[in-house]
Amino acid sequence: MNEKKPCDLLISGDVVLPMTSGLPELADSAVAVVDGAIAEVGTAADLRTRWEPGDEIRGGVVLPGLVNTHGHAGMTLYRGLGDDMPLEKWLHEFVWPAEKLFATEENVAAGTQLAIAEMLASGTTCFADMYFFQQRVGDVASACGIRTLLGQAVIGFPVPGCPTPEHAFEKVRALHERFAGNPLVDTSMALHAVYTLTPELLARGAEVADGLGIPLQIHVSETETEVRNCRDEHGLTPPALLNRTGVLRRGTICAHGVHLTEDDVALVRESGAGVSLNPESNLKLASGIPDIAGLLAAGIPLGLGTDGAASNNDLDMWDSVRLTALLPKGVTRDPEVVPAGAAVRLATAGGAAVLGMADRVGRLAPGMRADLCVIDTDAAHLTPLYHALSHLAYATHGSDVIHTVVDGRVVYRDRVHTTLDLESTKNEVRRIAAKIAVGV
Amino acid sequence: MNEKKPCDLLISGDVVLPMTSGLPELADSAVAVVDGAIAEVGTAADLRTRWEPGDEIRGGVVLPGLVNTHGHAGMTLYRGLGDDMPLEKWLHEFVWPAEKLFATEENVAAGTQLAIAEMLASGTTCFADMYFFQQRVGDVASACGIRTLLGQAVIGFPVPGCPTPEHAFEKVRALHERFAGNPLVDTSMALHAVYTLTPELLARGAEVADGLGIPLQIHVSETETEVRNCRDEHGLTPPALLNRTGVLRRGTICAHGVHLTEDDVALVRESGAGVSLNPESNLKLASGIPDIAGLLAAGIPLGLGTDGAASNNDLDMWDSVRLTALLPKGVTRDPEVVPAGAAVRLATAGGAAVLGMADRVGRLAPGMRADLCVIDTDAAHLTPLYHALSHLAYATHGSDVIHTVVDGRVVYRDRVHTTLDLESTKNEVRRIAAKIAVGV
Numbered sequence: 001m002n003e004k005k006p007c008d009l010l011i012s013g014d015v016v017l018p019m020t021s022g023l024p025e026l027a028d029s030a031v032a033v034v035d036g037a038i039a040e041v042g043t044a045a046d047l048r049t050r051w052e053p054g055d056e057i058r059g060g061v062v063l064p065g066l067v068n069t070h071g072h073a074g075m076t077l078y079r080g081l082g083d084d085m086p087l088e089k090w091l092h093e094f095v096w097p098a099e100k101l102f103a104t105e106e107n108v109a110a111g112t113q114l115a116i117a118e119m120l121a122s123g124t125t126c127f128a129d130m131y132f133f134q135q136r137v138g139d140v141a142s143a144c145g146i147r148t149l150l151g152q153a154v155i156g157f158p159v160p161g162c163p164t165p166e167h168a169f170e171k172v173r174a175l176h177e178r179f180a181g182n183p184l185v186d187t188s189m190a191l192h193a194v195y196t197l198t199p200e201l202l203a204r205g206a207e208v209a210d211g212l213g214i215p216l217q218i219h220v221s222e223t224e225t226e227v228r229n230c231r232d233e234h235g236l237t238p239p240a241l242l243n244r245t246g247v248l249r250r251g252t253i254c255a256h257g258v259h260l261t262e263d264d265v266a267l268v269r270e271s272g273a274g275v276s277l278n279p280e281s282n283l284k285l286a287s288g289i290p291d292i293a294g295l296l297a298a299g300i301p302l303g304l305g306t307d308g309a310a311s312n313n314d315l316d317m318w319d320s321v322r323l324t325a326l327l328p329k330g331v332t333r334d335p336e337v338v339p340a341g342a343a344v345r346l347a348t349a350g351g352a353a354v355l356g357m358a359d360r361v362g363r364l365a366p367g368m369r370a371d372l373c374v375i376d377t378d379a380a381h382l383t384p385l386y387h388a389l390s391h392l393a394y395a396t397h398g399s400d401v402i403h404t405v406v407d408g409r410v411v412y413r414d415r416v417h418t419t420l421d422l423e424s425t426k427n428e429v430r431r432i433a434a435k436i437a438v439g440v
Numbered sequence: 441m442n443e444k445k446p447c448d449l450l451i452s453g454d455v456v457l458p459m460t461s462g463l464p465e466l467a468d469s470a471v472a473v474v475d476g477a478i479a480e481v482g483t484a485a486d487l488r489t490r491w492e493p494g495d496e497i498r499g500g501v502v503l504p505g506l507v508n509t510h511g512h513a514g515m516t517l518y519r520g521l522g523d524d525m526p527l528e529k530w531l532h533e534f535v536w537p538a539e540k541l542f543a544t545e546e547n548v549a550a551g552t553q554l555a556i557a558e559m560l561a562s563g564t565t566c567f568a569d570m571y572f573f574q575q576r577v578g579d580v581a582s583a584c585g586i587r588t589l590l591g592q593a594v595i596g597f598p599v600p601g602c603p604t605p606e607h608a609f610e611k612v613r614a615l616h617e618r619f620a621g622n623p624l625v626d627t628s629m630a631l632h633a634v635y636t637l638t639p640e641l642l643a644r645g646a647e648v649a650d651g652l653g654i655p656l657q658i659h660v661s662e663t664e665t666e667v668r669n670c671r672d673e674h675g676l677t678p679p680a681l682l683n684r685t686g687v688l689r690r691g692t693i694c695a696h697g698v699h700l701t702e703d704d705v706a707l708v709r710e711s712g713a714g715v716s717l718n719p720e721s722n723l724k725l726a727s728g729i730p731d732i733a734g735l736l737a738a739g740i741p742l743g744l745g746t747d748g749a750a751s752n753n754d755l756d757m758w759d760s761v762r763l764t765a766l767l768p769k770g771v772t773r774d775p776e777v778v779p780a781g782a783a784v785r786l787a788t789a790g791g792a793a794v795l796g797m798a799d800r801v802g803r804l805a806p807g808m809r810a811d812l813c814v815i816d817t818d819a820a821h822l823t824p825l826y827h828a829l830s831h832l833a834y835a836t837h838g839s840d841v842i843h844t845v846v847d848g849r850v851v852y853r854d855r856v857h858t859t860l861d862l863e864s865t866k867n868e869v870r871r872i873a874a875k876i877a878v879g880v
Contacts, residue, residue, distance in 0.1 A: 433824030
């Protein structure tokens, strides 16, 4: 007699994409979840003979949850407030002054919660944050049931919540302690950039992070101006300066990497650091187009990100997937470069590896934590369906996500949030935005 | 006493964007429609004192319906069937063989109806088609209540429904006659390209179209290969050859224009022809990146298009809007080039002008036909709302459209089609696709 075992959740789909090396698209398949972890992946018929699910969800395509490797969640407050200007002008004349006035802990928490609502609704199950008030961000993320890599921003001038970089280092230590053992929250240190930190502070940050055994995040070679100024001031490119100061090392998350030289690419590859690609933000801020095909060919760990909503202007990772598949084709004139599957891989398994979570999320395999999303393929724009990966890269938008699961918990079911009140989340941000609109 | 006049429909929004020169965003405003035409645009409070509406719809942002200036509607049948290969290979080894087997009149009608469902649901109110069986396409479009510019494809070899180009010319004459007086259907002649038609056939096509007083559509300088081969064979660039054969003239719609020389740009500008930009298709097929900023600066009439769903892979004009605003910034490194409003203008008023319909659609002004769409701005990813145009260019997707109106008729209301049965439309295409999947 075949006795069925109980499982907490069974997620079935017309197609399951494990994104494990070698495993293809699985038709009419399912994922069984026990205690927040994936217990089995296989055909739905098979799994039903072995598992008795306590709960079930289903849809068209089941795939690992998307991993957003770079962003500033709290910046949803400034979504669309200032567009069509260069990064440096945008930072100095707009973002930093606005944050001085409005980046209070309460406001950052409200903006972060809206970001989380948007991310969960579009299939993102994990995000790296680089911003202020990270203890509060960790609390909000935990409450909303999304996985996060916190990144307390370290900048060489007074920022919200941190009068000095030493205060920021202290905060990082406190974060690391507070969230130790929290299954959803990892801690990193987010050094802002070479143009906002002295080499001494960069080295000091690397040392503190090293002592805690946590990864570093940093903006790297985002604009030509950054690279030119770094060369002028230090005689080195940003990656070379980061290498000299100990910041560029295994586990470090280099955001952007739009203007890397050949030597930079070799240096990053040797270091074991990963790169978070944010092509939409780079276009919008006119920073340029990252050499996605070149970085991929160099074998550098790559993930995708949205950057903050103030420079994107949404947190829809599917746009990042699409641009990652499309831009290299237009630039190189090679239509076979970065095929659909490669772009989806970067958004899932790739991003998990860049955030140091490859052993936990990014693929659907037994033993992994159950972070996944389910796509409703019934829409006109996804009809007919020949190849799931093609639709994911070239026709899917965030609104096609129907369910999202993080750590085995259904946090978004039938397009409704189960862990947050969407209306009050939006209204709180609208209330703050009304003040910002007058104040900036 | 103020006596109210009856109007058929009142469309109100938190913001109305007339897209007329000089008129800014109008807050809390509305559009009154009488007999399919716009009777008045103004504040909602004002309009309510003057009009007694028979029907009402409302939403966040009201703007002119999007005009899709280039596509092959019937090709939704092949959506995602063949990706990640160059245009020439894709045409010769895939599209044309597949069409030989499956582009029957019935199948093209089914694929077209699915395309129309997708377009109406994402705010597109008018599309230029370039494909086969255009009489049937005109009938389907009329029945579904979408505006269209038919374009019977003329190619120098036997194609579905047309054994010779002369047959195609005959079909164009018949189309012109059949749809004369149809308020939703205009007719054009769609010469395929310089690489599929001899100079004699190009000239003959121009002559026939001239006799009928209808515009020409043609693919122009889409790939480097097309330009190189044209130079090798004729000693001229495609625009120069089209100029010599009489095809390049006022009203001609040049699709793509990715590889135009400086002389080409001058030639197109002098001719009065318009260009349909299809940046997403150009990226996907690795054709390149059109010089959108340059063409805009040259003062050439520009519209946006999606191209067919086999090379995009959806018909969401908002992706075209976004890429039109983003790509030139990344390429030129100038964040102020093609601002949000300019991209939205190309998708509406710009496209209407390119299709020769500027006197009827593309702007919200008294006397214009009532073609418009309404955006639901309540979603997390559109919160907060500071500037409507910013959201339209950088954060809106097709799924944010809540109502679509064509010629005064609400064809999509509260996200439901009123003129077609979506389920049977999708199922019919799935039935055909099941055969294609086996047959190709």
